[in-house]
Amino acid sequence: MKIKFNRKMIGSVIAAIAIYAVIAILILTGILPRSMQSLVVKISYYVVLALSLNLIVGFLGDLSLGHAAFYAVGAYAGCAFALYSGLPLIPNFIISLLIGGISAAIIGFLISCAILKLRGDYLAIVTLAFGEFIRSIVKIIPGLGGTKGLTGVPSFDRFEGFTFGYAVVIIVIIILCNFTNSRHGRTITAIRDNAIAAESVGINIKRYKVLVFTVSSFMAGMAGVLFGFYKTSVEPADFTYNVSIEVLVMVVLGGMGSLKGSVIAAIIIVALPELLREAAAYRMLIYAIALITMMMLNSSPKFAALKAKALDRLYSVRESITAVFKRAK
C-alpha cells in the first residue's frame, strides 16, 4: 500500500517537473508566441482560484458567489506592500504573496464567522453582496488609489511570471491533496453528506466551515498577488462578480470536489476565448450554454452509464498496456 502511494507520488513529481521544463523551454526559446506566454501566467492564477473555490463549493457544499472578494483583498494587500516596500523583486514577491494570502485569510475567517448560520440561497446572496461590498471599500480606503487602483506594481518577465505562478499552483495542489485526504477532509465530506448526522456524532460543523473558508481565502489571496504582479496594477474593476461567476463555472464544469477537474476546466476556460478571439464576445453566452449542458448531462442516467462505460474501456486499455509491458520485461 505504502509503496504504491510513493510510486504514484514520484510519478506526479516527475510529471510536474516535465511539464514545467517543457513550457519553460517553449518560453525561453520564444517558440511560444507572446500572447500565449501571458496566457500561461493567467492560467496559473485562475487555476488557484478554481481550486480554492472548489474547497468551499465542492468539498464543503456551500455555494459562495463572492470569491472575487478574497482575491481582491489578497491582490490589494500584497500589491500595496510590494509598491511601498522597495525590496528586490523576488523577496518582495514572496513576502507580498504571504501578506496577500494572510490578509485574505483574515477576512475569510471574519466573514465565515458572520455567515455561519446561513445556508443555500441565503449564503449565495450574502457572499455575492459581500464581494461588491469589498469592491466599494477598497475604493475609499486612502492609499489604495480609489477607482484607479494601484499602479506600478513591480513586474515579472514572462518566464519569471510562469515560474512563480507554476510554483504557487503546485504548492496549492499539494496542500489541497493532503488536506482533502486527511481526517479533516473526511470530516468535511461527512458534513456535506449529512449535516445533522455529522452534528449527532459530535463534529463541530461551525469550526470546519470557518476552517474551509479561511484556507480557501488564503489561496484566493495568493492568486490575487500573482495577478497584481502579472498585470502590474490592480483596480476595483478587476474584481467584479463576473470573476466569481467565472471561477464558479470552472468548478462546476470540472466537477464538484474534483481537484483535477478544476485544473483542467480553468485551463480550458482561460485558454479558449484567447484562442478563439471572435468567440470572446459571446463568452458569457457560451458559459451559460456549457453550464446548462453539463447539468443536464450530469443528471441524465444515460450519460452516466455512457461515462462509466468509457472509463471502463479506458481502464481495460490501460490494463492491457501494462500487461504487455510486464510480458516484455
Next chain:
Amino acid sequence: MFTPLLQVENLEVNYGVIRALKGVSFEVGTGEVVALIGANGAGKTTILHTVTGLLPAKSGSIVYDGHDLLKTPAHKIVSMGMAHVPEGRRIFGALTVYENIILGAYTRRDKKEIEESIELVYTHFPRLKERTKQIAGTLSGGEQQMLAMGRALMSKPKIILMDEPSMGLSPLYVSEIFSIIEEISKSGTTVLLVEQNAKKALSIADRAYVLETGTVVLSGDADDLMHNDSVRRAYLGE
C-alpha cells in the same frame, strides 16, 4: 432516592410564531427506558433536537448529569455521554458502512477501545458486519436504521436518544430493532425512546410520557399506560 440522569423542566420552543413546545417536563433516571409517545406533529423530534443542542429553547431548563445543556453547544454533548439517533436514518450515504461506524467514534481517541466498541456494535448488529464495505446509501431502510444506531453506540454513550427507530420498517424488522434496544438497555445504557408505535414502545419501556400538541398530557409506568383507556383508544388503535 430517584436522581434523574436527564431532567427537562417547563421547556418551551418556538419556530418563529409557531409554538411547538408549550412547557414540557419529564425526566429519565439512570438505567431506565423512557418512552415519549404522541401523534404526528406532537413535538417529539423538537424535544430531542432541543436536548441535543440542535435547536435553541425559548425558556425552561435541561439538566443532564449535572450539566446545563441549554448552554452547551451541540458538538460537545456527544463527549458528555449522550448519543442521538436522529429521525429518518441520517446516515452518511456516500461513505461505507465501516466509515459510518468509525465516524461514530469521532470524539474518542483510544484506538484499542474503539476496536472493542466496533466488536460490540457487530455483536448487536451482525448484519452490519456482513456489509462493512457496502456504500451506506445502498443499504435497505432497516439496515440503515441499524447503522444509525450502531454508529450512535460507537460514542460509548451513557444515554442514547432514539427518534422513531421503527418508522417505515416491516413488522419483522420492527421486532428485531426493538429487541436490540432491549439488549442495549440491558448492557447498561439508559434509553430515551421517541415512538409512534406506542404498543411496541410501551412493551419495552419502564415509564412513558404521552405528548399532545406540545404538552405532556399523561405520564406513568408503561404497564399502567398500556391499560389506560384513553391511551388504548388514541394510540393503540383499540
